[in-house]
Amino acid sequence: MITNDIAALALLTGEHGVSTPRLSAADAALARHSVRSYRDVAVTEEEIHTLLELTGRAPSAFNLQPWRFVVVRDQNTKDQLRAAAYGQKQVGDAPVVVAMYADMEDTMAHLDEVVHPDLPADKKAGTIAMLKNTFGPMTPEARGVWANAQSNIALGYLLLIAKSEGFDTSPMLGFQADQVKEILGIPATATITALVALGRGADDGFRSHRHSVERIATFR
Ligand SMILES: Cc1cc2nc3c(=O)[nH]c(=O)nc-3n(C[C@H](O)[C@H](O)[C@H](O)COP(=O)(O)O)c2cc1C
Structure with missing residues (x-):
């Protein structure tokens, strides 16, 4: 388990005993x-714990970290999810x-x-009040949309x-959300960001096809 930044660095330099090959962020992106x-x-x-701990290092507005995970390894549950995901093979496999x-x-x-532990008590209370004022008046649906944007990070x-x-991995949005929530006991008010099939690939998949920088960016 990673408990602080030093431990996280140790993890990234290979001192935590996981023997899988490491790629830099750039190499992994490619x-x-x-x-x-x-x-x-x-x-x-x-291994899953490590992946989720590193995933949880993602930034979010106000550091609210609204993402949650259900890790499914049980074959029967995966088969149910596959049916809810229009039969997508990777969900069962x-x-x-x-x-x-x-x-x-x-x-x-x-x-x-989510309030930083180093804040003094009065600042903590002020931050919590500010967050309640910001998000409290929103509908649960609007809050859900906002939270899902953070979760996508x-x-x-x-x-x-x-x-x-x-x-x-194979990220997916092709599923019936109500059914997935029912199968996994995810609250009705939550928004499912994605199903992610994860393992060691048996084939190379498709070659990636992407826009050039010139197509998507302007420099002023
Ligand atoms: C949020 C999200 C949802 C996706 N949903 C599906 C899906 O339901 N089924 C599927 O086969 N691929 C799905 N994909 C994969 C995309 O088609 C794929 O990422 C895209 O074509 C780029 O290809 P690459 O991931 O191989 O680079 C999804 C990807 C993302 C990011």
């Missing part, structure tokens, strides 16, 4: 692509399916968790970190 076919190689709980969701109602109910982290740690 190498990552969706993989929809997986080898029958288990992913350990420790990958050793792990991570259901990632944004839960702003849980976040709002535990604002004390962490989704990007998860995909990149998984690749850098030697795993392949």
